[in-house]
Amino acid sequence: MSESRGPEAAEGSTRRLPVVEPGPEQPGPPAAEKHVPDVPEIGTAHRFWSARRVPAGIVAVLVLLLAGAFLYDVVAVRTGRDALGWRRDLARQLAERPLDDTWVLVGAGVAAALGLWLLLLALTPGLRRVLPMRRTHPDVRAGLHRDAAATVLRDRAMEVAGVQSARVRMRRRKARVRALSHFRELDDVRADLDGVLDDAVRGLGLARPPAVSLRVARPGRKG
Template structure:
């Protein structure tokens, strides 16, 4: 009788024992389980990162200054009238104009249009986040509350450096927008169509490395440059 060799790996040192990759272990459905990094990336894809909100310091300061000046002027005139002094000339002129001018007067319509435009502007500032020059990055499963953004000029610089590494590209100009990346390249040698295909592929890989929450579409234009 031959002795039972026992389970595989008995009698071997830890460095000599074969290792079984955990990522290949089949799950309940019979498919291989994905790696932890892949699972984290898949979970992170479901989270949508939003553009950060602007503090709106300048518009808020302008509106507060206008309201403060108007309130102080009106209050000072009311206090002067209560003290027995005549009302200010600007107040009498404004009261007479509002009482005597018809509704279809040019100045009345101009003032109403200006007030309506200012109101719409303030509503747009209140409902939109602003900071259109920043591109939000994807959040990960490890840090779901982490919010990061990338400047458009910085993204354009990285994409331009990647474009210049393509053989045949002598000069490149890249502009990054929210939904589109426009790249223009001057071809020194090689077939422009091949350079365009390589440039599109390289820019796509570099764009994916930026980990943008909403990857923009890439538009490439090339032209032959001689001399």
């Protein structure tokens, strides 16, 4: 008994697959461009004020101890006991020493320095490591830490071809960038870094964008 097969199953035959002719190239979606949206600023972004918890705690403890010691001595005197020796010595020293005495001048200088330090802490905002960002909403305030801003600038600098390493030191008004380039021309690398860092600084959204100070050098040489 023989089994019949169709011509397409015969030995040596091949099945031709349909060929799809390439059509005209369709334009793909446009490449995404890095663009920082221009959001209008609302109000003025001021620096963040520090709570000054450590200095306030130290001053509070010292004042509490001094006031407690004086209060205890006053209560002891009112109950018929003698005043403590240190308070009597202090009163005698203040009564007998002239104003131009060395120790009196030293004590006055220390007290004045402490008073100026407390006034400086009370009148300055502090939190110098937090950079205020632009206000785009009246009820929202945002800040960016200096280390985070420096990390962003360093990462963007490392994306430039030819940059071997980069170091960024961020300040309130200036960002110092030091880069090492190992195979491209320094002028070309510097030109690319200028554009990239300017875009990166604008992308941070800071209220007062820092000026960028850039230096490019070869490895093993000082910038």
